[in-house]
Amino acid sequence: MNFKYLLILLISCSSFAQKAEFPTAEVDAIVNRIQLPVFPSFQINILELGAKGDSVTNTKLAFDKAMALCKKNKGGTIIVPKGIYKLNGPIHFVSNVNLRLEKGAKIKFSDNPKDYLPMVLTSWEGTMLYNYSPLIYAYECTNIAITGEGTIDGEGGKVWKSFKAKETEGKNRSREMNHNAVALKDRKFGEGFFLRPQMIQFFNCKNILVENIHIENAPFWCLHLLKSESITVRGVHYKSLNYNNDGIDPEYAKDVLIENVTFDNGDDNIAIKAGRDHEGRANSATPSENIVIRNCNFKGLHGVVLGSEMSAGIQNVYVENCKAVGYLKRGIYIKTNADRGGFIKNIHVRNIQLDEVEDCLYITANYHGEGKGFQSDISNIHFSAITCNKATESGIVIQGFPEKKIRNVFLNNIEIKEAKNALSNENAENVIMSDVFIGKRATVPSAAK
Numbered sequence: 001m002n003f004k005y006l007l008i009l010l011i012s013c014s015s016f017a018q019k020a021e022f023p024t025a026e027v028d029a030i031v032n033r034i035q036l037p038v039f040p041s042f043q044i045n046i047l048e049l050g051a052k053g054d055s056v057t058n059t060k061l062a063f064d065k066a067m068a069l070c071k072k073n074k075g076g077t078i079i080v081p082k083g084i085y086k087l088n089g090p091i092h093f094v095s096n097v098n099l100r101l102e103k104g105a106k107i108k109f110s111d112n113p114k115d116y117l118p119m120v121l122t123s124w125e126g127t128m129l130y131n132y133s134p135l136i137y138a139y140e141c142t143n144i145a146i147t148g149e150g151t152i153d154g155e156g157g158k159v160w161k162s163f164k165a166k167e168t169e170g171k172n173r174s175r176e177m178n179h180n181a182v183a184l185k186d187r188k189f190g191e192g193f194f195l196r197p198q199m200i201q202f203f204n205c206k207n208i209l210v211e212n213i214h215i216e217n218a219p220f221w222c223l224h225l226l227k228s229e230s231i232t233v234r235g236v237h238y239k240s241l242n243y244n245n246d247g248i249d250p251e252y253a254k255d256v257l258i259e260n261v262t263f264d265n266g267d268d269n270i271a272i273k274a275g276r277d278h279e280g281r282a283n284s285a286t287p288s289e290n291i292v293i294r295n296c297n298f299k300g301l302h303g304v305v306l307g308s309e310m311s312a313g314i315q316n317v318y319v320e321n322c323k324a325v326g327y328l329k330r331g332i333y334i335k336t337n338a339d340r341g342g343f344i345k346n347i348h349v350r351n352i353q354l355d356e357v358e359d360c361l362y363i364t365a366n367y368h369g370e371g372k373g374f375q376s377d378i379s380n381i382h383f384s385a386i387t388c389n390k391a392t393e394s395g396i397v398i399q400g401f402p403e404k405k406i407r408n409v410f411l412n413n414i415e416i417k418e419a420k421n422a423l424s425n426e427n428a429e430n431v432i433m434s435d436v437f438i439g440k441r442a443t444v445p446s447a448a449k
Helices: 003-020 024-033 060-072 159-166 168-179 277-282
Strands: 043-045 054-058 076-080 083-087 097-101 105-109 120-124 127-131 136-139 142-148 151-153 200-203 206-211 214-216 223-226 229-234 237-239 248-251 254-259 270-272 288-294 302-306 314-324 328-335 343-364 377-399 406-416 419-426 428-438
Touching (some): 024 254, 060 083, 120 200, 127 168, 248 288, 270 288, 302 314, 302 343, 328 377
Parallel strands (some): 054 083, 223 248, 288 314, 343 377, 377 419
8 A cells, every 4th residue: 555545544543532432521611610509507498388188189388488588588498298289270499409309209290270370481383482381480580409308290191282283373473583583572472372381391590410310291491401400310210291391491501410310211211402493593692512411321312412593503412321221213313404503513422222212323404394595504423332223213413504514523433233224424524433333234255156
């Protein structure tokens, strides 16, 4: 071999090795930067305020009193002991509060939509608007937590579930307002528009902890981390199988650690978002970034999703040491379309074990074939040490546009034991594969007979 070409080959291999290496130092820097909330010593047991854990008595007033007492004392811990506590309306956090659900405690929210009025400022599928209050809502709070081994039940499988078939008019109206930059004060929804509220939403908050609780039966997204930062979610268990029951949705979120979470969801386990279309692009200074996901068990629709509402951009996402404990439609799914704009870049995924999926690794810039004029930039995507037993459709899919190609995709040590379609790669450049096996591994070739 010519020495010049040998040198180029060696440089290329060395470059790939460097790029494929998981950036542990960057992960450590993010985790070390995240601050856990700190609370004053004041504590109040919800029973002291007249709450009854009998599953019938409305305890909304007791929870409101507890928050008011915490505010008066500059924060504290609200203790919810064993019992089932019915709440006909939302919990609204104040700063410096830990809502602690002891083992055997359950908060069960009503499913009467009128209980979640008056409307609050929130977001719905990437568009800011006024709507029903999330069941647990924190706005512009610092140092807040939901902890303990108790359960939060959103009672989402009856009335709220029926909203799904009626939401089209409200959904389309919200998107038209987004595209036309309608003033926020005029984006009023609530009654008559059938947009379901999130179960838990932290909005413009900082230093957040959600730890060890059980989340079930949400009306819509389970845990929405909106325009918030310095967030830890760990040890949480899900069983929430209604429509659009995403497990965790970081949106315009920064410095997030998600670890040791067990998912069982009717939709995406984790869906990283950053606003929709015009509104998201106008917020390009606040991408979702610096997100660490590790040691999680996936079960539901998709494992980890980036998009499709991501118009402000997504960057610096690190996923490692996770496995699927049941069927997933897609393992890792990166999706956007030509309405979104923005970017998805610097994504690192390693040590993922998948069982049966429809598609194992899927990257598309043409989600649902929708949109025009705002194609997204997808680049620097790293997959390594990923195994999958069976893909009933495709092993690896990469779909860019001829005029906006997906760039710099690195696939290293990937083994998909069975796939209907091995690889679909179109409109992408600098896709580098090393030790990638789809289907039966080839062995030493047989000799001619």
